[in-house]
Amino acid sequence: MSLSDLFGGDPVVSGQQVRIEPTQQRSTARLSGLLDAAAVVVDEVGFDRITTAMVAERAGASIGTVYRYYPDRVAVLQALRERAVLRFRQRVVDQLRSSGPETWWDAVDCAVTAFVDLYRTEPGFRIVHFADRERTPISGSEELESGYFARQLAGVLAEEFGLHGGPDLIFRLEVTVEMADSILSRAFHSDPNGDDRFIAECRRVMRDYLAGYYGPIAATV
Amino acid sequence: MSLSDLFGGDPVVSGQQVRIEPTQQRSTARLSGLLDAAAVVVDEVGFDRITTAMVAERAGASIGTVYRYYPDRVAVLQALRERAVLRFRQRVVDQLRSSGPETWWDAVDCAVTAFVDLYRTEPGFRIVHFADRERTPISGSEELESGYFARQLAGVLAEEFGLHGGPDLIFRLEVTVEMADSILSRAFHSDPNGDDRFIAECRRVMRDYLAGYYGPIAATV
DNA sequence: CTTCTATGATCGAGTTCCGCTCGGTGAGCA
DNA sequence: TGCTCACCGAGCGGAACTCGATCATAGAAG
Numbered sequence: 001m002s003l004s005d006l007f008g009g010d011p012v013v014s015g016q017q018v019r020i021e022p023t024q025q026r027s028t029a030r031l032s033g034l035l036d037a038a039a040v041v042v043d044e045v046g047f048d049r050i051t052t053a054m055v056a057e058r059a060g061a062s063i064g065t066v067y068r069y070y071p072d073r074v075a076v077l078q079a080l081r082e083r084a085v086l087r088f089r090q091r092v093v094d095q096l097r098s099s100g101p102e103t104w105w106d107a108v109d110c111a112v113t114a115f116v117d118l119y120r121t122e123p124g125f126r127i128v129h130f131a132d133r134e135r136t137p138i139s140g141s142e143e144l145e146s147g148y149f150a151r152q153l154a155g156v157l158a159e160e161f162g163l164h165g166g167p168d169l170i171f172r173l174e175v176t177v178e179m180a181d182s183i184l185s186r187a188f189h190s191d192p193n194g195d196d197r198f199i200a201e202c203r204r205v206m207r208d209y210l211a212g213y214y215g216p217i218a219a220t221v
Numbered sequence: 222m223s224l225s226d227l228f229g230g231d232p233v234v235s236g237q238q239v240r241i242e243p244t245q246q247r248s249t250a251r252l253s254g255l256l257d258a259a260a261v262v263v264d265e266v267g268f269d270r271i272t273t274a275m276v277a278e279r280a281g282a283s284i285g286t287v288y289r290y291y292p293d294r295v296a297v298l299q300a301l302r303e304r305a306v307l308r309f310r311q312r313v314v315d316q317l318r319s320s321g322p323e324t325w326w327d328a329v330d331c332a333v334t335a336f337v338d339l340y341r342t343e344p345g346f347r348i349v350h351f352a353d354r355e356r357t358p359i360s361g362s363e364e365l366e367s368g369y370f371a372r373q374l375a376g377v378l379a380e381e382f383g384l385h386g387g388p389d390l391i392f393r394l395e396v397t398v399e400m401a402d403s404i405l406s407r408a409f410h411s412d413p414n415g416d417d418r419f420i421a422e423c424r425r426v427m428r429d430y431l432a433g434y435y436g437p438i439a440a441t442v
Numbered sequence: 443c444t445t446c447t448a449t450g451a452t453c454g455a456g457t458t459c460c461g462c463t464c465g466g467t468g469a470g471c472a
Numbered sequence: 473t474g475c476t477c478a479c480c481g482a483g484c485g486g487a488a489c490t491c492g493a494t495c496a497t498a499g500a501a502g
Contacts (some may be wrong), residue, residue, distance in 0.1 A: 020478095026469090026478075030478085030479090052461065052462080053461090063461090064462090064463085065478080073462090074269075173417070174407070178406075181400050182400060198396070205396070205430060208429070244451095245450060246497090248452095251452090272488080288488085289451075289452080306480060341445095
């Protein structure tokens with residue numbers, strides 16, 4: 001169970017998202033163009049002020065094109081969020097590869113860094129993420145739940161750094177993810193660049209919480 | 222600076238929420254009736270399926286009455302959230318009064334209990350809370366920010382239990398509030414009665430985090 | 443204790459705007 | 473040269489929201 005398998009794995013395309021899988025090349029460009037537009041618009045006018053017409057106009061497409069690919073307004077936002085999550089996972093993998101973590105904390109820290117980076121650079125990431133909570137439990141793909149990421153991360157930490165795996169580790173990581181999520185969101189709430197005080201405290205909280213169960217960092221591996 | 226001053230203080234009526242302050246008696250009943258209806262409807266159909274017509278019908282009012290009091294659809298939800306926050310604060314005061322906390326942790330624990338109680342009993346509390354993150358920074362009343370509650374709580378803890386006050390305490394309490402908020406929301410995410418495992422872990426996280434700064438509980442006062 | 447009346451409160455048909463559809467047109471592939 | 477994929481945008485239904493007509497109430501006047 002390698003790192004890249006866990007994080008970079010198959011893209012989160014759960015055919016329910018896109019109405020029609022594009023076959024020609026230009027249409028895939030359209031698809032990402034629509035999402036780019038949605039990301040920008042959502043940053044400008046907010047999550048529930050966004051209209052499909054705005055997205056279409058910003059993307060240089062017609063309203064019909066939007067609905068060719070997405071069944072409804074929310075689906076566009078969901079797709080935007082899926083892409084952001086995908087990019088987040090990819091970013092984590094890149095960070096892990098380039099930095100070569102030596103302890104379990106290094107790995108967790110990479111995830112924080114990746115998250116902060118995306119908040120800073122990825123248009124629409126902030127608002128889409130905020131809306132995350134509202135999703136109905138019926139929503140199809142489970143890969144977007146915080147629990148999914150927690151499970152993946154648990155696999156890595158158990159495999160690579162010898163942490164004792166199992167449901168307890170998963171549970172604690174899920175708690176950790178929720179905490180980090182909220183504190184980091186708070187960091188970006190008023191400061192578009194992220195309030196370093198909250199970011200630092202987030203790292204501290206995560207480290208202390210996990211170290212309380214799995215011992216000081218140096219002791220592992 | 223007494224407890225009731227801090228928490229139970231002036232109601233969160235910041236004239237921007239309501240278009241016209243009601244003067245007659247029946248209209249105040251209408252207002253709360255509208256919010257009651259909105260709370261029920263929001264529990265039934267969800268946050269973004271709710272329509273102003275549904276709220277009006279459920280409240281036995283006409284559509285025009287809704288717009289007499291609230292400028293738009295979102296304002297109704299915001300008002301619902303304001304009332305829920307107000308009731309939360311009131312509940313905390315009640316709990317504190319009846320239980321007579323002896324340590325700072327007892328006081329914090331009261332807040333958790335009140336929050337959980339509201340999640341369980343207050344219609345609409347869950348969904349309204351989910352939407353909480355989305356609020357625009359321009360939004361008027363600051364009394365609803367998590368920071369406000371953190372400041373109030375900091376006053377109580379410093380005054381009553383001798384914790385060293387100031388910006389550091391406020392900051393840590395704000396972090397605490399964010400953490401608790403997210404973990405408790407997670408507890409109710411799939412379990413309408415609240416997953417006790419997450420609730421217990423929430424308490425543990427809060428206690429450990431604050432105790433790390435302000436010493437073990439028994440040592441205070 | 444009654445009118446009487448000014449004003450608050452309510453109503454709901456109508457307007458506007460937005461999500462979404464669908465038949466017709468253009469662009470790329472065989 | 474067809475044939476299918478991609479695109480367009482006028483139009484439909486419904487939801488958000490307005491506004492002038494109508495009713496209810498508080499409080500003054502008698």
